[in-house]
Amino acid sequence: xxxxxxxxxxxxxxxxxxxxxxxxxxxxxxxxxxxxxxxxxxxxxxxxxxxxxxxxxxxxxxxxxxxxxxxxxxxxxxxxxxxxxxxxxxxxxxxxxxxxxxxxxxxxxxxxxxxxxxxxxxxxxxxxxxxxxxxxxxxxxxxxxxxxxxxxxxxxxxxxxxxxxxxxxxxxxxxxxxxxxxxxxxxxxxxxxxxxxxxxxxxxxxxxxxxxxxxxxxxxxxxxxxxxxxxxxxxxxxxxxxxxxxxxxxxxxxxxxxxxxxxxxxxxxxxxxxxxxxxxxxxxxxxxxxxxxxxxxxxxxxxxxxxxxxxxxxxxxxxxxxxxxxxxxxxxxxxxxxxxxxxxxxxxxxxxxxxxxxxxxxxxxxxxxxxxxxxxxxxxxxxxxxxxxxxxxxxxxxxxxxxxxxxxxxxxxxxxxxxxxxxxxxxxxxxxxxxxxxxxxxxxxxxxxxxxxxxxxxxxxxxxxxxxxxxxxxxxxxxxxxxxxxxxxxxxxxxxxxxxxxxxxxxxxxxxxxxxxxxxxxxxxxxxxxxxxxxxxxxxxxxxxxxxxxxxxxxxxxxxxxxxxxxxxxxxxxxxx
Amino acid sequence: xxxxxxxxxxxxxxxxxxxxxxxxxxxxxxxxxxxxxxxxxxxxxxxxxxxxxxxxxxxxxxxxxxxxxxxxxxxxxxxxxxxxxxxxxxxxxxxxxxxxxxxxxxxxxxxxxxxxxxxxxxxxxxxxxxxxxxxxxxxxxxxxxxxxxxxxxxxxxxxxxxxxxxxxxxxxxxxxxxxxxxxxxxxxx
Numbered sequence: 001x002x003x004x005x006x007x008x009x010x011x012x013x014x015x016x017x018x019x020x021x022x023x024x025x026x027x028x029x030x031x032x033x034x035x036x037x038x039x040x041x042x043x044x045x046x047x048x049x050x051x052x053x054x055x056x057x058x059x060x061x062x063x064x065x066x067x068x069x070x071x072x073x074x075x076x077x078x079x080x081x082x083x084x085x086x087x088x089x090x091x092x093x094x095x096x097x098x099x100x101x102x103x104x105x106x107x108x109x110x111x112x113x114x115x116x117x118x119x120x121x122x123x124x125x126x127x128x129x130x131x132x133x134x135x136x137x138x139x140x141x142x143x144x145x146x147x148x149x150x151x152x153x154x155x156x157x158x159x160x161x162x163x164x165x166x167x168x169x170x171x172x173x174x175x176x177x178x179x180x181x182x183x184x185x186x187x188x189x190x191x192x193x194x195x196x197x198x199x200x201x202x203x204x205x206x207x208x209x210x211x212x213x214x215x216x217x218x219x220x221x222x223x224x225x226x227x228x229x230x231x232x233x234x235x236x237x238x239x240x241x242x243x244x245x246x247x248x249x250x251x252x253x254x255x256x257x258x259x260x261x262x263x264x265x266x267x268x269x270x271x272x273x274x275x276x277x278x279x280x281x282x283x284x285x286x287x288x289x290x291x292x293x294x295x296x297x298x299x300x301x302x303x304x305x306x307x308x309x310x311x312x313x314x315x316x317x318x319x320x321x322x323x324x325x326x327x328x329x330x331x332x333x334x335x336x337x338x339x340x341x342x343x344x345x346x347x348x349x350x351x352x353x354x355x356x357x358x359x360x361x362x363x364x365x366x367x368x369x370x371x372x373x374x375x376x377x378x379x380x381x382x383x384x385x386x387x388x389x390x391x392x393x394x395x396x397x398x399x400x401x402x403x404x405x406x407x408x409x410x411x412x413x414x415x416x417x418x419x420x421x422x423x424x425x426x427x428x429x430x431x432x433x434x435x436x437x438x439x440x441x442x443x444x445x446x447x448x449x450x451x452x453x454x455x456x457x458x459x460x461x462x463x464x465x466x467x468x469x470x471x472x473x474x475x476x477x478x479x480x481x482x483x484x485x486x487x488x489x490x491x492x493x494x495x496x497x498x499x500x501x502x503x504x505x506x507x508x509x510x511x512x513x514x515x516x517x518x519x520x521x522x523x524x525x526x527x528x529x530x531x532x533x534x535x536x537x538x539x540x541x542x543x544x545x546x547x548x549x550x551x552x553x554x555x556x557x558x559x560x561x562x563x564x565x566x567x568x569x570x571x572x573x574x575x576x577x
Numbered sequence: 578x579x580x581x582x583x584x585x586x587x588x589x590x591x592x593x594x595x596x597x598x599x600x601x602x603x604x605x606x607x608x609x610x611x612x613x614x615x616x617x618x619x620x621x622x623x624x625x626x627x628x629x630x631x632x633x634x635x636x637x638x639x640x641x642x643x644x645x646x647x648x649x650x651x652x653x654x655x656x657x658x659x660x661x662x663x664x665x666x667x668x669x670x671x672x673x674x675x676x677x678x679x680x681x682x683x684x685x686x687x688x689x690x691x692x693x694x695x696x697x698x699x700x701x702x703x704x705x706x707x708x709x710x711x712x713x714x715x716x717x718x719x720x721x722x723x724x725x726x727x728x729x730x731x732x733x734x735x736x737x738x739x740x741x742x743x744x745x746x747x748x749x750x751x752x753x754x755x756x757x758x759x760x761x762x763x764x765x766x
Binding site: 006008031032034035110111134163166167168169170237240241243244309310311322323324325326327329330331332333334335336337362365368369370441443535538540543555556 | 588589590597601602605610611612613614615616617621622623624625636637638639640642643644655656658659661662663677678679680681682683684686687688689690709718
């Protein structure tokens with residue numbers, strides 16, 4: 001019997017890749033995909049790296065595949081937008097050794113800026129898409145993806161969702177089998193220029209038609225015939241909800257969600273009285289069924305938004321109302337942690353009445369109460385380029401009380417290009433790089449400016465300061481995030497300057513290992529004048545007592561001391577630990 | 578066996594992930610099919626977080642839905658109230674009697690509800706404990722979640738020895754003793 005283990009979906013993908021003999025893995029961290037890399041790096045036989053962004057990571061994997069070794073790249077759904085340039089063209093090239101794109105969608109928006117559906121990108125780039133429905137399949141499908149990739153000479157997408165990647169379930173472990181590296185031969189198909197692309201386009205089309213045919217008998221597409229009064233076509237995590245509520249119904253469970261198997265779909269549809277398509281996000285399978293003239297129900301019953309559940313099926317198809325009412329309670333939105341250096345930065349910006357073009361990271365939380373400094377968030381790196389666009393549209397006067405705020409990891413991801421643009425096209429804006437020495441939001445991953453690689457090896461860190469200077473930006477200043485006096489002075493000076501400037505605001509993330517202030521703060525209630533100054537930055541460790549004076553929650557306080565700088569009456573005091 | 582449903586709710590950063598690792602290990606050791614669903618990423622930054630643990634002969638979906646939980650373990654009072662409707666009528670609610678103000682309460686936009694435990698007791702079976710105070714007595718407030726888990730363990734189908742075995746495997750080596758003490762404290766109360 002095979003050895004069994006409980007594994008996170010993302011850990012199972014890493015295990016599957018290891019068992020499939022993957023030699024190279026590249027990624028940029030992004031919830032809900034991050035743990036794939038964090039697990040794959042624990043297998044010493046695999047070279048695994050954090051790349052600066054998803055495009056670079058994809059190209060690293062493509063290079064490895066063309067050189068003859070199995071390779072993979074993993075990312076969150078919006079990361080595929082960044083990597084879509086190589087994806088669309090490597091679809092034409094195909095592979096030498098197996099090539100896998102692991103892409104994690106986020107229905108329900110647990111940690112993302114949109115709910116895009118990767119299956120649509122698979123279809124438009126003509127890349128097959130596999131979708132597992134639990135940890136076991138995550139492992140098995142990852143292995144299968146490499147076979148599929150080599151057999152059909154195509155990259156393959158393994159599409160997961162937050163619920164799949166962040167759920168643990170039982171997997172069956174196998175051995176690692178490393179196929180011999182494929183011989184490298186110079187081949188015109190690896191050179192995508194018009195003449196060769198023209199030759200490859202029909203190959204891509206033929207490949208897809210063939211795979212769609214073969215998909216009718218692929219074991220990942222599973223027919224579970226039972227009661228035929230109702231039949232479901234479903235895939236991924238949605239399949240589990242169907243099994244939960246309709247264990248006796250007939251189900252066509254699709255493991256390969258693109259291309260779809262015409263004959264299998266038609267055959268199944270003809271055998272059931274009522275056909276329901278149960279798929280999260282876009283009506284991808286449903287639209288295809290309708291294009292084949294197959295009658296089915298889907299989005300008229302179930303939403304395009306958020307995650308699905310078993311209760312949705314109970315309600316819509318069994319008319320069972322769930323008798324459970326939620327209490328009306330205050331929300332608990334995510335907040336900046338106690339001791340977070342961004343709180344100090346946003347406090348200063350708010351005091352100065354400054355608006356910020358924001359970016360992707362924990363500091364997006366500068367958009368909400370009580371800070372309300374961040375005005376925009378679009379995608380990685382956009383803070384800098386958008387501020388530039390604002391200035392070009394409305395002039396210097398418009399942006400004189402604006403800055404761009406971007407974290408160190410996001411700056412290294414795609415912020416560099418945007419700053420290059422500002423330097424080149426004569427911006428007069430101020431960019432604040434909030435350097436907390438890590439990729440914070442995704443749980444502390446290193447990058448080129450931290451001086452450590454994915455496996456913890458120390459390497460020379462790229463200096464963000466020198467990088468800015470190399471762009472011929474004259475005014476680049478480094479400031480300690482927790483020195484509010486200095487920070488305020490610097491922001492005033494630099495935003496007043498009619499030239500491009502960069503303020504690098506430094507202080508490590510409060511949750512970073514080894515990062516501990518040697519202090520905590522205590523409140524002295526007799527001195528408290530109930531003025532509320534210390535409450536302004538919204539630190540969760542500071543609480544108001546019923547009499548209006550302040551107390552510090554000792555278990556939460558991180559000792560950053562920001563509040564002691566704000567109290568004019570000495571009612572908050574640092575003490576050494 | 579019919580699938581059993583457990584939920585752990587709390588505030589991001591309270592250590593719900595460790596608790597679910599212990600539960601998962603316990604159930605896998607007992608030979609059950611187990612599925613656990615967690616929250617990573619942005620919500621972990623002080624937001625409301627929930628972990629679902631399901632075990633039985635064969636588990637399909639990895640989440641617990643409204644009206645389905647056998648045991649709800651709440652690391653904070655307001656979170657107990659937020660998720661109480663996930664409990665079955667005969668379900669058991671374990672509450673760590675602690676208050677952490679969410680931002681709308683801090684800014685004065687909302688009020689922290691009063692008498693949460695009393696209100697909940699009218700509807701379901703509630704056991705509560707000031708786990709932070711107990712953990713402080715033991716000399717390490719960070720083990721408060723094991724105090725809560727100890728209390729919950731009384732209402733689940735596993736022997737104390739099984740719990741202690743899996744706790745010893747899942748917590749950092751240096752902290753095994755204090756974690757077991759914390760568990761015992763909750764179990765006894």
